[in-house]
Amino acid sequence: MTRHQAASRSKARVLVVDDDAEVRTVLVRAMQTLGHAVSEAADGTTALAVAQGHDLILMDVQMPGMSGFDVVARIRKTESGASLPILMITGQAGHAERLRALRAGANDFIGKPFDFAELRLRCGWLLTLKQAHDAIARHNAELEQAVRERTVDLERALDGERRGAAALQEAHLDTIRRLVTATEFRDSDTAAHIRRIGALAEQLALADGWRPGEARDLYHAAQMHDVGKVGVPDAILLKRGPLDLDERRAMEQHTIIGHRILRDSPSSLLQLGAVIALAHHERWDGTGYPQRLTGPSIPRPARITAIVDFFDALTSDRPYRSARPVAETVDVMRDERGRHFDPDLLDHFLVFVERSMPWAPAGVDHPDSETPPDAAGGPG
Template sequence: MPSGPILIVDDEPQNLAALRHVLDEHYMLAFATSGEMALEVVAKRQPALILLDVRMPDLDGFEVCRRLKANPALEAIPVIFVTSLADVWDEARGFEVGAVDYITKPISPAIVLARVRTHLSLVRAHRLEKSYRDAIYMLGTAGHYNDTDTGVHIWRMAAYSRALAQAAGWPDEDCKRLEMAAPMHDTGKIGIPSNILRKPAKLDAAEWEVMKTHARLGHDILKKSDAPVFQLAAEVALRHHEKWDGSGYPDGLVGDAIPESARIVALADVFDALTMRRPYKEPWPIEKTVVQIREASGSHFEPRLVELFVGILPELLAIRERWNTQDPA
């Protein structure tokens, strides 16, 4: 279970005892007998979940919940009301102030255990997703640590990739996974010497061969995880420099032999690279960028994806505008 205790809040000792009897064998518990005490315990103990009575003499449960949800450091803690107030109005008010569930007294041990298990499972799932996102953020940032790209580039490009995947008919969950995987496409640049990544002039033939190894390096790093998002990221890292006509690297794959994920990310990456400011160039105008991408249709890019790209260009420009408010690069 998550590391914090379950906090039980009730001003009646017999109610605290009843919940302790149900939960004590399974979970670490903390107790409070008033709303003010509950807020103090939450601040000190960071509970994983709160079972909260409504009618208390100082602060009622609704006010306690409202204050918790108004605090960014505490708002994610799930609150379940445990109360004898069972009418629809009180339930509606409880959900309105931020509770995730509602249990009525007298309690049923089976229901209490089931609700607690369910909501702790949701907490674990949320924390696991956050861990994935943190790892993705770190790997994406590490891949560009020594080159001249700005940090926003990889997240903006990931949003373009998701939009293109949606236009290509991908299921929503797969689109979301691609958006999470795309920022890791250049993870392998961790293994490329900084004098090559930061060279202000064109790379010579030997340097270019070293640079090309980043695709396989990234794949070898990311494939070590069995998680679907990292498996997808490994595929994209290995293949995003392949080209539709077979002139790409590392293996010169042609057409549909290139995974669609990598074809999508390749197009999104080039679009963002051309339209962003870098130390050595100004951003290209959108019209010039579209002409360039159209000219690369059938050589660098899959023609079908180019047409989809043009079709959703207003959506891509809206994404670009949103991200540019965070970083004008």
């Protein structure tokens, strides 16, 4: 026995239950000799009333009214008594008696007359068992408390991160809105076009199998595809009529300008916008600009934006021409399958157009809009 165990046992609270006063006195003195605090009960009913709060019970088997077996069984049904060590004491120490005691829930059994040394050893190991159980219970309680506290801390930290992320996201979206607004100030004819591009790009991305969150990012990023037009001279940007070769070369610089504006941002949305700004005029067959990329080497977000940009540009009025009908535009785009456009993405888009937009889209609202086309005199 260690000093710690000895000190713990000296503080044990023991309940002696026996209807024989002489036996009870002997057991009380024996436990007190071992340094324990002892309570006593002369019957089962009293024992049940005072059992809680003890570390060990010495229980007689044969008692009037309620036997020791019955008392033990009822103690075991209580929350506090489930782990309480119980040593049964009786003058009938046969095999059947021992089995019945164990079935009732007793931890150990000793016969009368009992040997003091044996009683001390059996009580000692039962108290050690109780001590170990209590230590485990305390440790589990401490762990549960630590987990609760840590969970609260983590929830607070995550809540703070969520709020910070939401604020950062809103700041990025605000930046996007301001960039798009800057473009709109330069060319008011493209304001509605910019918003439609975002809506159509999101729908095509969903049709292409993108996750909703990714498609929503594309909705925002695609609207920045022409942000580089802020660097194009007004004489070219606002010219009513076809551009000559030099003017077209100057206009084509808007892809590079837009990329430079957006590329160094820490925002993933603005970085996505930079990719789109640079490559949305590339063509599947390599005849686009500014890098003459071909096929799959063109970033997929830019390929999506190229399709919806072309569609909306042809079906919208421009200073130098009138809008084309949707059916005519679809025919033109089919002819460009595998030349201007990614064949698979174009197929997805044309299915979407045929199912969702049987009208001439002077504008296409974002899908969140609840205004039906007929009610608004056409989309947008």
